Amino acid sequence: MTSTEKYKQEIAAHLNASPKQISLYWKGRVGLYALLKAMGIGQGDEVILPAFTCVVVPNAILYLGATPVYVDISDDHLNTTFAHIKEKVTPNTRCILVQNTFGLSSELDQIAAFAKDHSIYTIEDCTHGFGGTYDGKPNGTYCDAAFYSTQWNKPFSTGVGGFSLLNNQLLEQRLKEVNQELISPSLKQRKTLGMLIRVRKFMLHDSTYWPLLRLYRSWSKTGAVVGSSTATELETIDLPEGYFMASSSEQEKVGIQSLKSLHEFSKLRQKSGLIYNEFMRKHGQWNYPDSVLPNHSFLKFPVFVKDRTRFIQKAEKAKVRLGDWFLSPIHPVTANYELWQLDPHQFPKAEFYSNHILNLPTDSKNTQKVLRFLLDNMDELISWEK
Numbered sequence: 295m296t297s298t299e300k301y302k303q304e305i306a307a308h309l310n311a312s313p314k315q316i317s318l319y320w321k322g323r324v325g326l327y328a329l330l331k332a333m334g335i336g337q338g339d340e341v342i343l344p345a346f347t348c349v350v351v352p353n354a355i356l357y358l359g360a361t362p363v364y365v366d367i368s369d370d371h372l373n374t375t376f377a378h379i380k381e382k383v384t385p386n387t388r389c390i391l392v393q394n395t396f397g398l399s400s401e402l403d404q405i406a407a408f409a410k411d412h413s414i415y416t417i418e419d420c421t422h423g424f425g426g427t428y429d430g431k432p433n434g435t436y437c438d439a440a441f442y443s444t445q446w447n448k449p450f451s452t453g454v455g456g457f458s459l460l461n462n463q464l465l466e467q468r469l470k471e472v473n474q475e476l477i478s479p480s481l482k483q484r485k486t487l488g489m490l491i492r493v494r495k496f497m498l499h500d501s502t503y504w505p506l507l508r509l510y511r512s513w514s515k516t517g518a519v520v521g522s523s524t525a526t527e528l529e530t531i532d533l534p535e536g537y538f539m540a541s542s543s544e545q546e547k548v549g550i551q552s553l554k555s556l557h558e559f560s561k562l563r564q565k566s567g568l569i570y571n572e573f574m575r576k577h578g579q580w581n582y583p584d585s586v587l588p589n590h591s592f593l594k595f596p597v598f599v600k601d602r603t604r605f606i607q608k609a610e611k612a613k614v615r616l617g618d619w620f621l622s623p624i625h626p627v628t629a630n631y632e633l634w635q636l637d638p639h640q641f642p643k644a645e646f647y648s649n650h651i652l653n654l655p656t657d658s659k660n661t662q663k664v665l666r667f668l669l670d671n672m673d674e675l676i677s678w679e680k
């Protein structure tokens with residue numbers, strides 16, 4: 295069996311799916327692009343998406359000439375709601391993208407049923423949610439399709455990487471044809487990714503974590519190493535050269551290995567997430583309502599701070615590894631929003647939350663250290679009564 299077949303088989307087993315439903319890509323965003331293309335989405339079509347996402351999501355829509363239609367998020371769970379999505383539907387709506395933010399999807403059953411009734415496709419952005427469930431079913435199995443990421447800090451990692459799950463059989467042939475256009479990663483790209491995966495082991499230590507993170511971020515900005523996003527993706531809406539790329543056998547082999555510890559990490563994340571939620575509630579901070587907790591896989595736990603720079607500095611001193619996802623409604627872009635057809639002021643909740651958000655780690659065995667740090671810095675958090 296090839297690494298491609300084995301990897302697809304392992305992924306499919308976690309999703310109660312068949313390996314035939316899985317496609318592998320160099321990054322998760324490539325999977326989204328392939329799915330949209332297979333759905334025939336293009337010029338004049340509208341795709342609904344949250345105004346609290348990663349810029350590569352509207353990019354995939356714009357590369358195909360379609361129009362992103364943003365929806366604000368809810369105070370309750372930081373996801374879009376069915377009611378708000380419905381308001382944005384027009385005769386040109388071809389697809390609704392729902393996001394599993396930090397490991398939580400919301401109102402999926404209602405959204406998927408409504409979309410089906412109106413002949414609108416649905417895609418679940420499960421980049422945060424592999425291994426978790428929604429109403430007892432694996433994340434990604436409610437919509438016509440889903441895409442997942444295996445980039446750094448995702449439920450399991452292959453450095454960069456991603457895959458898609460297709461649930462709508464009518465799209466099978468079309469996706470197969472689209473996937474035939476995938477190019478292969480170059481030897482240099484495969485080698486640098488392999489090197490980064492090896493170096494990453496050193497980031498397990500607190501003494502090297504912050505210096506290496508800074509180095510990686512500055513190198514990936516210049517394109518010297520395989521980074522999360524290229525300058526073309528962050529500064530333009532032009533399809534970058536070499537974007538539509540297949541996975542490499544190196545990613546597949548690392549993926550097969552990393553999947554072995556997924557279950558253990560998923561359990562740890564859920565446990566930590568529930569501990570943080572209880573703590574935040576007790577201290578009058580933003581927290582999730584009980585009703586959504588069973589569906590949350592807690593890849594990260596959001597906190598809202600008054601001064602982000604100061605809080606990050608304090609966390610580094612206390613050796614607490616914070617994440618900084620969704621620093622803007624189309625993370626990490628903070629300028630020229632009009633290129634992405636976004637006016638952030640139209641989305642006051644997404645704008646407010648992205649101005650104050652940081653994320654707590656849920657995969658650390660030492661939640662007590664994080665809680666101590668929070669207790670020492672309660673005056674830095676925005677107090678919140680629901």
Ligand SMILES: Cc1ncc(COP(=O)(O)O)c(C=O)c1O
Pocket residue numbers: 321322323324347348350351393419421442443444445455456522
């Ligand atoms: C919400 C969301 N969607 C899509 C992506 C893109 O995933 P990838 O980096 O694998 O392309 C990310 C990346 O982290 C993300 O956070």
